[in-house]
Amino acid sequence: xxxxxxxxxxxxxxxxxxxxxxxxxxxxxxxxxxxxxxxxxxxxxxxxxxxxxxxxxxxxxxxxxxxxxxxxxxxxxxxxxxxxxxxxxxxxxxxxxxxxxxxxxxxxxxxxxxxxxxxxxxxxxxxxxxxxxxxxxxxxxxxxxxxxxxxxxxxxxxxxxxxxxxxxxxxxxxxxxxxxxxxxxxxxxxxxxxxxxxxxxxxxxxxxxxxxxxxxxxxxxxxxxxxxxxxxxxxxxxxxxxxxxxxxxxxxxxxxxxxxxxxxxxxxxxxxxxxxxxxxxxxxxxxxxxxxxxxxxxxxxxxxxxxxxxxxxxxxxxxxxxxxxxxxxxxxxxxxxxxxxxxxxxxxxxxxxxxxxxxxxxxxxxxxxxxxxxxxxxxxxxxxxxxxxxxxxxxxxxxxxxxxxxxxxxxxxxxxxxxxxxxxxxxxxxxxxxxxxxxxxxxxxxxxxxxxxxxxxxxxxx
Amino acid sequence: xxxxxxxxxxxxxxxxxxxxxxxxxxxxxxxxxxxxxxxxxxxxxxxxxxxxxxxxxxxxxxxxxxxxxxxxxxxxxxxxxxxxxxxxxxxxxxxxxxxxxxxxxxxxxxxxxxxxxxxxxxxxxxxxxxxxxxxxxxxxxxxxxxxxxxxxxxxxxxxxxxxxxxxxxxxxxxxxxxxxxxxxxxxxxxxxxxxxxxxxxxxxxxxxxxxxxxxxxxxx
Numbered sequence: 001x002x003x004x005x006x007x008x009x010x011x012x013x014x015x016x017x018x019x020x021x022x023x024x025x026x027x028x029x030x031x032x033x034x035x036x037x038x039x040x041x042x043x044x045x046x047x048x049x050x051x052x053x054x055x056x057x058x059x060x061x062x063x064x065x066x067x068x069x070x071x072x073x074x075x076x077x078x079x080x081x082x083x084x085x086x087x088x089x090x091x092x093x094x095x096x097x098x099x100x101x102x103x104x105x106x107x108x109x110x111x112x113x114x115x116x117x118x119x120x121x122x123x124x125x126x127x128x129x130x131x132x133x134x135x136x137x138x139x140x141x142x143x144x145x146x147x148x149x150x151x152x153x154x155x156x157x158x159x160x161x162x163x164x165x166x167x168x169x170x171x172x173x174x175x176x177x178x179x180x181x182x183x184x185x186x187x188x189x190x191x192x193x194x195x196x197x198x199x200x201x202x203x204x205x206x207x208x209x210x211x212x213x214x215x216x217x218x219x220x221x222x223x224x225x226x227x228x229x230x231x232x233x234x235x236x237x238x239x240x241x242x243x244x245x246x247x248x249x250x251x252x253x254x255x256x257x258x259x260x261x262x263x264x265x266x267x268x269x270x271x272x273x274x275x276x277x278x279x280x281x282x283x284x285x286x287x288x289x290x291x292x293x294x295x296x297x298x299x300x301x302x303x304x305x306x307x308x309x310x311x312x313x314x315x316x317x318x319x320x321x322x323x324x325x326x327x328x329x330x331x332x333x334x335x336x337x338x339x340x341x342x343x344x345x346x347x348x349x350x351x352x353x354x355x356x357x358x359x360x361x362x363x364x365x366x367x368x369x370x371x372x373x374x375x376x377x378x379x380x381x382x383x384x385x386x387x388x389x390x391x392x393x394x395x396x397x398x399x400x401x402x403x404x405x406x407x408x409x410x411x412x413x414x415x416x417x418x419x420x421x422x423x424x425x426x427x428x429x430x431x432x433x434x435x436x437x438x439x440x441x442x443x444x445x446x447x448x449x450x451x452x453x454x455x456x457x458x459x460x461x462x
Numbered sequence: 463x464x465x466x467x468x469x470x471x472x473x474x475x476x477x478x479x480x481x482x483x484x485x486x487x488x489x490x491x492x493x494x495x496x497x498x499x500x501x502x503x504x505x506x507x508x509x510x511x512x513x514x515x516x517x518x519x520x521x522x523x524x525x526x527x528x529x530x531x532x533x534x535x536x537x538x539x540x541x542x543x544x545x546x547x548x549x550x551x552x553x554x555x556x557x558x559x560x561x562x563x564x565x566x567x568x569x570x571x572x573x574x575x576x577x578x579x580x581x582x583x584x585x586x587x588x589x590x591x592x593x594x595x596x597x598x599x600x601x602x603x604x605x606x607x608x609x610x611x612x613x614x615x616x617x618x619x620x621x622x623x624x625x626x627x628x629x630x631x632x633x634x635x636x637x638x639x640x641x642x643x644x645x646x647x648x649x650x651x652x653x654x655x656x657x658x659x660x661x662x663x664x665x666x667x668x669x670x671x672x673x674x675x676x677x678x679x680x681x682x
Contacts, residue, residue, distance in 0.1 A: 238543055242515055242563075245542035246471045249564035253477035256567040260484050270480060277473045 010177045018170040025162045033155035040150040045114065048127040048140050051082050056138040059086055059097075060131040068098045081146060087137040094137060106139055116144070183208050187216060199223045199230070239402040243284065243412065251277045280412070287414040290349060291401070294421045305339040305454030308347055308372055308381060315351040316370060319359065327365045330355070334372035338379035340451040342426045350422045353415035354383040354447050362387025362444060369436060379453045384435035384446035395432040416447070423449055463578060463618055464488040464639045468498040468524065469513040469540065474563075478511065478570070485571040486601050486614060488642045495519020499527055502535070506638055508578050509536045511570070514543065514552070522555055529556035536577035538570070575599055582625045589624040592680040594663060596624055603663075610662055615640065619655050623668060623678035632675040 058067055068086075085106055087094040099105050106119060112128045123144040130137045183206075190202050201220045208216055251274060258270035312334045323330045340347075351370075358368045362385035371382045390398060397403050399420045402413040416432075423430040428451045435444030465482065469475040470493050479489045490507075492498050495516040502510070502524075510528075514521035525537055539552045539560035552560055558577050561570055575598050579587065589596040595604045601617055603610045612620065622639055623631060636652060648654075656676060660668055669677050 242542035245563035246474055246515075249540075249542075250471055250474035250477055252564045253474060253481050253567050257477050257480040257484065260481070262484075266480070270477070273473055273476055280473070 010174065010181060013177045014170050014173045017173050018166060021169060022166055025159070025166070029155050029159045029162070032158050033151055036154035037147065037151035040147040040154075044142060044147055044150075045125075045127070048082065048114075048125070048142060049129075051084065052127050052129045052138045052140045055084060055086060055140070056129050056131055056136060059088075059136050059138065060133075082140055082142050084138065084140045087139070088135060089137075090135055097136075106141055119143075180209075183212050187212060191219060194223075199227050236401055240288070243402050247277055247281045247284065251281070284412040284414075287412050287418065291414055291418050291421070294346070294349070294418055294425070296425060302341050303343045305341045306344055306347070308338060308340055308342075308379065308451075309334040311344050311347045312351060312370060312372060312381070315348050315355060319352065319355050322356070323359050323368065326359060326363075328359055328362065328368060329366075330368045330370070332370045334370070336372055336374045336379075338372060338374055338451075339454040340379050340426075340428075341454045342422075342428075342451065346422050346426065350419045350449065351381070351383070353419050354449075357415045357447070358383055358385040358387070358445070361385075366444070367436060374453065375450075377453050379451045380448060381451070382446055382448040384444060386436040386438045386444040389435060389438075389443055389445045390432065398432070399430070419447070419449070427452060463508045463621060464490065464642065465509045465511055465574065466498065466501060466507040467491045467511045468493070468495070468516060468521065469511070470494060470516050471513075474513075478567075481567040482511075482571060482574070485567070486618065487571075487574070488618070488640060488645070490642045493517075495521065495524045498524050502528060502533065503531075506635065507535055508639060509538060509574050509581075511538050511540060511574070512557075513540045522552060525552070525555045525557055534581065536574075536581045538573055538577060540565070572599065578625070589621070589627075591624055591627050591678060592664065592667065594620075594624070594667065596621060605663060612659075612662065616655055616659050616662070619652075620659055620663075620678075623676060627678045627680075630671045630675050630677045634675075636675065 083100045083106075085099045086097045088097040089095060096105060106117075106124075106126065112130060115126050115128070117124060117126065119141065124141045125144055125147075126139055126141040128137060128139040186206070187202070187208070194200070201223050202216050204216075204220075254270045254273040254277060258267050258274065261267035261270055312332060316330055316332050320330065355368060355370065358366070362368065366385050366387045368383065368385045371380075371384070373380050373382075399416045401417040416430075420430050422428075428449050431448045431450065433446050433448065435446035437443055463486065465487050467475060467478055467482070467489050469478060469491065472493075475491050475493060479491045482489045487508075490501070492501060493516075496518040498510075498512070498516075499519060512521045512524060516524070521539065525539075528535065528537065536558045537556065539557045540563060541549070541552065541560055542563040549560060558580070559573050561573060575587070579585075579598070587597070587599060589598065593606050596602075596617075597604075598621060601614075603612055603617065603620065618640055619636065622636060633652060640652075656668060656670075667678055667680075669679060671677055
């Protein structure tokens with residue numbers, strides 16, 4: 001795909017405005033020219049008629065000889081724009097009496113009134129008139145170009161100042177637009193000067209026009225979000241350092257204790273702790289890798305809707321032995337007809353973490369219940385236990401990375417973060433609440449994933 | 463030498479307790495900040511090994527609380543956070559030293575010895591009194607150039623008395639410093655250890671201050 005060329009708003013505005021105004025003026029000038037042409041036609045036709053009538057009146061008055069001489073002299077001195085011929089014929093064919101100088105005679109026919117013909121290689125307009133005895137005929141003519149010249153000069157007299165005004169206008173637009181865009185340049189400079197390592201919101205003190213203020217507001221909102229993500233990642237890096245170094249320190253210390261142990265019993269104890277430490281470290285590394293894999297970049301397009309029941313059954317079967325080791329019971333109720341748009345792998349990771357959490361934190365002998373139900377247009381998967389539960393004020397925190405529900409747990413504090421991330425990427429809602437009723441009163445803990453039922457949505461395929 | 467270990471990680475706490483016990487310390491291990499504050503408000507320790515990331519009450523907050531009540535017990539901080547500001551804050555709040563996880567057991571033991579030594583205003587690693595020379599790092603006692611065989615408990619008792627040479631150390635302090643909560647303390651165990659020490663060393667070194675405790679001093 002070709003990248004669209006960049007353009008300057010200022011230049012574009014100057015061009016567009018100037019071109020539009022110029023076009024409007026050109027149209028106006030064309031109209032004026034036409035109008036002027038029409039006026040010139042009428043004016044010059046009237047002039048032709050007047051000249052012809054005057055000439056005819058003079059020659060038919062009888063002073064022909066003298067008048068012709070005078071006229072000849074006058075015409076020799078100054079070229080008149082209007083050419084004429086006078087014809088005379090008392091009782092027979094007419095003959096040319098006089099012709100204005102410079103005009104070799106019109107090839108006029110007998111048509112009286114106005115006519116147009118080519119004369120001396122250009123278009124002329126003629127007017128012919130006769131006296132009532134049909135003795136004298138006067139023909140006057142004028143090159144058509146004269147009228148066009150007149151009309152053009154009227155049109156041009158309008159266009160010339162307009163052209164000058166256009167240049168002035170373009171300069172004014174250039175200056176005004178530049179001035180108006182100054183806040184944009186200032187904003188761009190401010191954004192350009194931001195330190196990527198420490199993004200500070202743009203100053204709100206400078207007054208911005210209403211059109212640009214939303215840009216700054218949106219940028220500030222973005223900076224705020226980026227800072228949050230950045231802070232989150234920074235904290236994660238610090239927390240990960242802590243969470244990785246502590247078990248490593250434990251491994252090293254336990255190994256050193258084993259080396260130095262005076263008794264077999266002491267050595268056995270330390271070595272068994274080393275193995276337990278490696279197991280915990282393995283779990284931590286696996287959870288970290290899972291968290292890294294559950295990333296928008298790996299999510300791709302919306303997956304095909306699947307029936308979650310087989311995934312639930314597979315995960316429960318996998319975790320059965322772990323649950324039994326802790327004398328816990330696991331019941332599954334996943335009969336309902338549901339389809340959700342999620343990759344099966346991801347659903348299994350989320351479920352494995354929820355059930356594993358329930359098993360880790362609910363304590364020995366607990367009961368864990370996994371349920372899939374349809375609730376209106378939603379598919380709801382819940383994992384509930386009858387363990388000690390989580391205080392409501394802690395529920396928001398335990399979704400954070402490396403936050404454990406309880407001090408004495410074997411977990412690494414990443415499970416719910418992984419589930420929360422999968423939920424967010426799959427458009428599901430994760431809710432933490434009360435679980436199953438406990439023997440001694442109170443309730444355990446429950447995590448609920450609420451998916452949109454893909455079979456109900458218009459885009460979902462059956 | 464009794465130290466309080468505050469560490470929430472079970473494996474690390476267990477290992478440090480075992481390792482420091484091997485190095486000759488009596489180690490009491492607590493796993494959260496609140497419990498540490500409770501213990502520190504009633505008992506005295508030669509030193510505190512404090513993790514920073516603790517449940518219930520943060521390590522730095524425990525440290526601040528200690529220094530707020532003018533408790534000068536040396537504090538060694540265990541931290542996994544290598545960011546400079548964490549170290550600076552810890553030291554500013556009154557920590558005496560810190561080690562970065564993962565650390566070496568020997569290093570922790572050595573730093574603890576140095577902290578205890580400095581807390582008593584000494585600069586030499588060896589404790590000497592008259593003909594007696596005690597080496598806390600090697601856990602050896604030499605008298606007139608000859609090695610004296612002592613049990614760990616006897617060594618710790620002598621160490622305590624020499625650290626406070628010239629001052630009376632009460633029975634209660636001695637017992638607190640020698641025994642952890644797990645140790646079953648016989649009512650006359652202290653007398654027995656003192657008796658053995660006097661036999662192995664110079665008779666005039668340890669004096670009984672009736673009704674109060676004991677004092678180590680060079681023979682007049």
